[in-house]
Amino acid sequence: MIHAFPPLAILLEKGPAIFAFDFGRYLIAAGVTSAIVWGLRRSSLAARKIQAREATAADRRREFLQSLQTAGVYLFVALFIIWGTDAGVLHRFQGSYGLLGDMALLAAIIVAHDAYFYWVHRVMHHPKLFKAFHRAHHRSVTPTPWAAYSFAIPEAFVMIAFVPFWLFFVATPAWVMMLWINFQIVRNAMGHAGFELHPRWWLSTPLTRWINTTTHHDLHHSGGFNRNYGLYFTWWDKWMGTEHPHYAERFHAVVTREPARATAAAAVQASGEMTETMSLRSVQPSRS
Numbered sequence: 001m002i003h004a005f006p007p008l009a010i011l012l013e014k015g016p017a018i019f020a021f022d023f024g025r026y027l028i029a030a031g032v033t034s035a036i037v038w039g040l041r042r043s044s045l046a047a048r049k050i051q052a053r054e055a056t057a058a059d060r061r062r063e064f065l066q067s068l069q070t071a072g073v074y075l076f077v078a079l080f081i082i083w084g085t086d087a088g089v090l091h092r093f094q095g096s097y098g099l100l101g102d103m104a105l106l107a108a109i110i111v112a113h114d115a116y117f118y119w120v121h122r123v124m125h126h127p128k129l130f131k132a133f134h135r136a137h138h139r140s141v142t143p144t145p146w147a148a149y150s151f152a153i154p155e156a157f158v159m160i161a162f163v164p165f166w167l168f169f170v171a172t173p174a175w176v177m178m179l180w181i182n183f184q185i186v187r188n189a190m191g192h193a194g195f196e197l198h199p200r201w202w203l204s205t206p207l208t209r210w211i212n213t214t215t216h217h218d219l220h221h222s223g224g225f226n227r228n229y230g231l232y233f234t235w236w237d238k239w240m241g242t243e244h245p246h247y248a249e250r251f252h253a254v255v256t257r258e259p260a261r262a263t264a265a266a267a268v269q270a271s272g273e274m275t276e277t278m279s280l281r282s283v284q285p286s287r288s
Contacts, residue, residue: 007079023071033145067149073156091171118236143192191217200255
């Protein structure tokens with residue numbers, strides 16, 4: 001009876017391990033990033049905290065519980081991904097294209113995922129979709145690393161959908177997929193850290209200025225609601241005219257301000273951001 005519906009059989013056989021692995025990745029990435037931020041806030045770099053507002057215990061609890069819910073959605077979808085690979089609908093590749101080939105494929109996944117994320121993220125900001133899909137995530141006005149998987153159920157399905165789409169078209173070595181999913185959660189936790197983790201020269205060189213910083217995504221949560229949709233890179237925001245006009249200015253202000261002035265400077269920034277950000281209880285994002 002169970003084997004008549006393969007996803008149920010997969011759930012009983014592998015479900016606990018799949019859930020433990022995926023939620024464990026989240027716990028490690030969010031926990032380690034939080035610990036690093038905790039330490040840096042007690043160092044000479046304390047002025048790099050981006051916002052004056054402090055996330056509350058209730059904020060972190062909500063982010064954690066929503067991430068737990070997201071892990072449940074990811075488990076559900078993973079059952080069908082495994083079924084799809086067993087049935088030959090999705091590619092399964094245990095081999096390798098050689099180190100250079102595998103690294104090129106990893107780069108391709110990252111670039112493709114960034115494009116996918118930009119466009120689905122922007123679509124979820126449409127007034128007709130925002131409340132059901134994305135409002136839950138934006139309750140984190142001052143995000144923490146625990147917000148990395150803090151999604152409503154519909155958004156969680158959108159986020160995980162990239163995986164079967166990719167595997168339908170591209171035979172990808174298992175270790176490359178593993179490396180990408182761990183890279184993804186680490187970058188996600190960093191983007192929600194609320195503390196600028198990148199060096200002050202990051203936007204001054206063409207080698208790194210196209211890679212997102214924590215400030216870039218923090219602006220999306222705190223003041224640039226219809227800006228800065230990108231995940232790993234800034235190029236889609238630049239190409240489509242959606243990058244926050246004061247992004248570089250804000251980044252440099254955060255990484256260069258003196259510790260004694262940090263609280264006052266962050267308070268001024270927060271005041272400006274709050275006038276730009278509408279209450280999330282009634283927000284209706286503009287079409288963009």
